[in-house]
Amino acid sequence: MTMSGTKEYESADREFLAGYDISRYDRPSIAADIAVFSVGRKLSEDADYRRLPEKTLRLLMVRRAKQPFCGEWALPGGFMQKNETIQQTARRELKEETGTDKAYLSLCDVFSDSGRDPRGWIVSQSFIAVLNEDDLADGRLEAGGDAGEAGWFDITVQKQAEHRREQGNEITCDNDYELTLVRSVCGEESEERITLFAVVREHIEYRDHHEIITYEIVRSQGIAFDHARIVTGAFNRLQRMLDSDIRIAFDFMPEQFTLTDLQEAVELISGQELIKPNFRRKVNEYVRETDTQVLNGGHRPAKAYVRNLERFYR
């Protein structure tokens, strides 16, 4: 890790620091909680030999093997340790849980309400991670450490009600999101279908031309801590990120991919259907055609594409 680069301290500073005891102050713990997204195929039984398997947006969750919320599902994550940055914490936990660190990872939000964690004063730095099926496949989900069982859930976030109140100069807007997580049964015969559910309220307050946004849990079933709101916030942010730069979609793709794969990933995140020729025109600058063909069923094979690095690294 790079040094922060603060310069050497002057003698007055040194003197002061000798008498400075940071442990006098009350301090929180910091945890990194990671919303790991990926795109997976749905194993549908109605096998039309022609039709491509349906895709789903998936989120990685970990079953808690410890108190509190023992048995419920939580985001992968853990506490920041001394001598690491919170980004390193997130990467470490991500690798422990997924077996790979080939993932997009970026800061998302901070949750620091007192009372959000029954164990005490714990601040959660949330991250968004995106990884592709291939890197996951060889890493496999190794239930490392105290993590217990880990598994992918099909995630849907639906905006329900929107309540808006205007009071003179102040506008308040409550958006309710229904978060549903359904366990993706990954080829295992255990036919148990785990469903987690939550309602999260996004509270937007406009005052003096400025907005304050908070997330509040209305209902949460089977999801540990306040992770339902962290997930909802992460999903909303992922949508906005995709909106402002389509390149995040490529992080869901392995080295080689078809343009249909890429388009489906975008559609899953944005929740909107796109018109193929327009989509292809849009991503054209970011991809390079290969000679490889991908045969997928009783229809014309697709060309495999790779990233056009020139356009990514700029």
Next chain:
Amino acid sequence: MTMSGTKEYESADREFLAGYDISRYDRPSIAADIAVFSVGRKLSEDADYRRLPEKTLRLLMVRRAKQPFCGEWALPGGFMQKNETIQQTARRELKEETGTDKAYLSLCDVFSDSGRDPRGWIVSQSFIAVLNEDDLADGRLEAGGDAGEAGWFDITVQKQAEHRREQGNEITCDNDYELTLVRSVCGEESEERITLFAVVREHIEYRDHHEIITYEIVRSQGIAFDHARIVTGAFNRLQRMLDSDIRIAFDFMPEQFTLTDLQEAVELISGQELIKPNFRRKVNEYVRETDTQVLNGGHRPAKAYVRNLERFYR
């Protein structure tokens, strides 16, 4: 503040929590550091009665009255206290320093390298705040608490060198930014011209199609802690925010403003000149004309505009 909404704990949880002592673990302190931006007029002496005063982008800094870095300039900020969120910390400190809380405020980044603060393990949550001249004017800069003197600095961030190395699958890119802060002499006769200066290196690493960005201080003159890199990161982010949504520019404006004012704010942040008719077309949906006229000198008076709230609150 809204509750985090975690549900009531089961009995197993209660039992566990009774024996749980969070103080066993080593914990950091968390501070909120706020990059407060605004747009101000430059008091130029060459008084052409016609010409509008030049505008500058300004950043609020606080002279440290305490060790460490006593006498140097730092971002306004302070430690998170129990029973407040980090966002509340930021708002509290902002109000202490500027006298107003009518400001845009949003999370920017986290800096958590061990060694970034000589006092010990201190994590900095950085925020971006934007406020307008009018709210500042009546709030005035009240040097509250342990803050010492506070003042506005004209800020310029210039990208210098860009060093790029490709090594097989890995691409490394170092961007050097020159940060210059010049004290805006706010009508006072004290003609001392304080100049702070730093070089911050943005280190971008592309590996496995994913990027890791870190900021490192190469040189820092008169700026406390690692705040030079926090400022550089905040400025870069402000630019990107403006790029993806022009509405952030309105936070620099008071209730009423002219379109030229707004355009100048955008130009200052983006560093690019814009063509007037195109700019007006772009912001047209966000503004409403008023009857008020603004007389500014020996030229045609400008119409005052207000925000078209319909387009902001959506």
Next chain:
DNA sequence: TTAATAGTGTCTCTTAGACAGTATTGC
């Protein structure tokens, strides 16, 4: 009148959206 800013009209070029049409595969 002059030199400054305020504001409008319009031409062009680029981009986004929609749709029609062709190509290729396994059965």
Next chain:
DNA sequence: GCAATACTGTCTAAGAGACACTATTAA
């Protein structure tokens, strides 16, 4: 041939960029 996906061409509408032009003010 059929039904699925893969891929291309083109028309149209909307938006971005550039520039020329008019309007209004204080000295």
